[in-house]
Amino acid sequence: MVGGTGGTGAETAIDDDTWRTGPSSAGAQLVARLLEQHGVAALIWCDGAVPWANDTALDLIAEDQLVEDGASRLRRLGDSIGDWSVLADLGPGEERAIALELASTRALLTVSAVALRAHDPSNTEVLVTFRAPLERPVDPAHVARLEAMLDSASDIITVIDQRGRVRYSNPAAGRITGLYGSVANGSNMVEFVHPEDHAAALEAFDRGVVKGEAVEPLVLRIRMADDEWHHTEVALAGSVELDDGTTGHVVSLRDISDRVRRDEEASSHRRHLESLVENIDDVIVILGPDLSVRWTSPGIERFVDAPAYTNVGESAFNDMHPDDVDGVIGALGEAMAEPNGRARASLRLRHARFGWRWIEAAVVNRLDDPDVEGLVCTLRDVTDQRDEAGELARLRDQDRDEMSRLREADRLKDQFLATVSHELRTPLTAVRGFGSVLRQQWSRLGDADRDQLLDRIVANATSMETMIEQLLDFSRLQAGRVQVELEPLDLHEVVTEMVDSLDLHLQAHEVVVDTNGLRVLGDRYAFGHVLRNLLTNAAKYSNAGTRIDIEAERVDDTVHLHVRDQGIGIAPEDQRRVFQSFFQSAPALSDRRGTGVGLNVARRYAQLQSGGLDLESELGVGTTFTFTLPVAD
Numbered sequence: 001m002v003g004g005t006g007g008t009g010a011e012t013a014i015d016d017d018t019w020r021t022g023p024s025s026a027g028a029q030l031v032a033r034l035l036e037q038h039g040v041a042a043l044i045w046c047d048g049a050v051p052w053a054n055d056t057a058l059d060l061i062a063e064d065q066l067v068e069d070g071a072s073r074l075r076r077l078g079d080s081i082g083d084w085s086v087l088a089d090l091g092p093g094e095e096r097a098i099a100l101e102l103a104s105t106r107a108l109l110t111v112s113a114v115a116l117r118a119h120d121p122s123n124t125e126v127l128v129t130f131r132a133p134l135e136r137p138v139d140p141a142h143v144a145r146l147e148a149m150l151d152s153a154s155d156i157i158t159v160i161d162q163r164g165r166v167r168y169s170n171p172a173a174g175r176i177t178g179l180y181g182s183v184a185n186g187s188n189m190v191e192f193v194h195p196e197d198h199a200a201a202l203e204a205f206d207r208g209v210v211k212g213e214a215v216e217p218l219v220l221r222i223r224m225a226d227d228e229w230h231h232t233e234v235a236l237a238g239s240v241e242l243d244d245g246t247t248g249h250v251v252s253l254r255d256i257s258d259r260v261r262r263d264e265e266a267s268s269h270r271r272h273l274e275s276l277v278e279n280i281d282d283v284i285v286i287l288g289p290d291l292s293v294r295w296t297s298p299g300i301e302r303f304v305d306a307p308a309y310t311n312v313g314e315s316a317f318n319d320m321h322p323d324d325v326d327g328v329i330g331a332l333g334e335a336m337a338e339p340n341g342r343a344r345a346s347l348r349l350r351h352a353r354f355g356w357r358w359i360e361a362a363v364v365n366r367l368d369d370p371d372v373e374g375l376v377c378t379l380r381d382v383t384d385q386r387d388e389a390g391e392l393a394r395l396r397d398q399d400r401d402e403m404s405r406l407r408e409a410d411r412l413k414d415q416f417l418a419t420v421s422h423e424l425r426t427p428l429t430a431v432r433g434f435g436s437v438l439r440q441q442w443s444r445l446g447d448a449d450r451d452q453l454l455d456r457i458v459a460n461a462t463s464m465e466t467m468i469e470q471l472l473d474f475s476r477l478q479a480g481r482v483q484v485e486l487e488p489l490d491l492h493e494v495v496t497e498m499v500d501s502l503d504l505h506l507q508a509h510e511v512v513v514d515t516n517g518l519r520v521l522g523d524r525y526a527f528g529h530v531l532r533n534l535l536t537n538a539a540k541y542s543n544a545g546t547r548i549d550i551e552a553e554r555v556d557d558t559v560h561l562h563v564r565d566q567g568i569g570i571a572p573e574d575q576r577r578v579f580q581s582f583f584q585s586a587p588a589l590s591d592r593r594g595t596g597v598g599l600n601v602a603r604r605y606a607q608l609q610s611g612g613l614d615l616e617s618e619l620g621v622g623t624t625f626t627f628t629l630p631v632a633d
Contacts, residue, residue: 045126090126156232156253159240164189164205167248176255178225189251194221194229201234208236209249219260222253231260281381286374289367291316291332294374303359303381305352321348321356331363335375341365346382358383430460458504484523484608488632491515491552491561494524498531499550505536508544515552520559520629526605527629530613533602534563534625542567542622558611559631564624570617578615579603 043053156176159168166184173184177192184192193201197220208215217235224230233254242248283299292315296308304311304319311318317325324347331345343363348356360382366372385394434457438450445453492515499511520527538548546566553560570578579599599613606613610630617623 040129042127042129045128046124157237158184158251158253159242159248160189160209160251161242161248162209162246164209167242173253176224177222192222194223197221204234219256224255230255230257232256283379285311285316285377285379286372287316287332287377288374291375300379303349303351303357303379305354319350321350324348328361331361332375335363335365336367339365339368357381358386428460428464431457431464434460482526482605482608484526486521486523486609486630488519489522489524489527491518491520491559494527495531495550495561498528498535502532502535502539505539506548509539509542510545510547511550512547513550515550515561516554518552518554518559519632520561521632522609522611522629526609529605530602530627531561531563533598534627537598537625538563538565538567538623541565554631555628557631558628561627561629562624563627564622566622569619569621569623570615571619575615575617579613 041054041056154172156173157170158166158173161167166187166189169179169184173179177184179192189205190198190201200218201220204215204218207213215236217233219231220234221229222232222234233256235252237250237252240248240250280299283303284297285293285300286295288294292313293311296311298308300306300308300311317328320328324345328345328347331343334343335341342365345361345363347359347361349359351357358381360380362378364376366374366376434453438445438453438457442450492513495513495515499506499513535548535550542548542565548566549562549564551562551564553562603613606627606629612628613625614628615623615625
């Protein structure tokens, strides 16, 4: 380990400077440091010399025992392993156990040696660990686990020198940043930091590395393997001696992007809730078990003409009309009778300038909720509604509107069920019938007949799929579950893509596209729904061999996309109703199936994109639908 070379038994002198600051990799030193935290003495053996030892080793074996008269005092016992040079032959991760004695004390030392070349075959270092007599020997597997811990850590562990250059990085640094040690070593740490964070990084470097001051972990944006900037918690974690005898500084980096994103989302959500509470017309007041005001939203000033903070700690019955106190106490008692209990009450609060204001209060018992521990009261000013005639009129209008809404919902439900049952039954019957014919007559049919039946099955299945998609779109739009994201769209690209996707529908027509190189602001998905509906309608209601024109023109800040067919047209009396749900014009009803919601869905998708959908039509001549969207310059 520190002894002679070959089989002569001669000893190699180890001077004090070599012992403390000789060459050794930062990675090996990190393992030795980790062992030191567990009270394990460790040194690095390299080609017959000991270039480095941790403090525990130096404390266990006094330097005057290690180096005296130019010769090492640490000797081996017996010839069980032969010459010390066998340590150089250890394979990656291979270990050996030997026994040593101190010449001055005859004290036995239990020694384990592990080769540190698992990840670098050219590494000639051997990590040697030992304990004092009578202590449990060091488990070499533990040494290997500590080394493996650096290799497999999920955090980045790197060593930088006094100039900020990277001198060592664990494998995690390569996996996470995409820059392994062979590439990153020698680079300045600032190269991996977001430019906006350079000042903070340099300030921390100056304090922690140059001046040696304690530095709290800080958050920097570091470029990772996905070429994105990740929020990373960076901390100085100690120091090691570098190959050139200078001090290196251990830096740990942990990717906290997910935590930062969650914190930002939570903060945004909190600000949203605070803004909502501050700006809603209703006022929220939280009462404690003693019915004093624990918290109130700022809107309380509209009710009592006093800032919110002046009400905190005061009785809930301050500013309340004396005649309303008993009723409010009864409502509060009803809510407090059980967890999550609810009650309502009407009361009057005194406004310093406007007199008594009528307030409608709703109370929810949240005394058992550790996040609230109070009665949550929602207050609404209903002074203007207290007028009896106005209140009765409001109630009548409300009842009338509700009944109208219910009747309309009932009518739409009946229309929906009728449409679904009727329109889907026809293609479904056709698919089943043609399939039955194929099954029963397959061997008797020629190839042409089979292809014709299969084409009809596919056509009816496609028709049924289109109707189902339209009904699903209608349902989503009715429920308000559709959201759009506007982006610049190249009209030629999206139009030709849609025409190609509808090849089966349009194959019997001549389709001419002229978009004039225009771009619009739209949602690709919603735009596709509108255009698909217009093109399938044009194909459905015009004869084979006719032409379908798709032409775009700019009008001020909008783009008008015209879809023109040479079909049957729409009667004037029906043109204003074609965008209504479940409506089909008389010519369409004669021999062509449909759900009656396609154009309704198309117009609503157009409106969601800040656009519109209109038509011009003449019976027997054709129809032109104009789809308008904002221009994208």
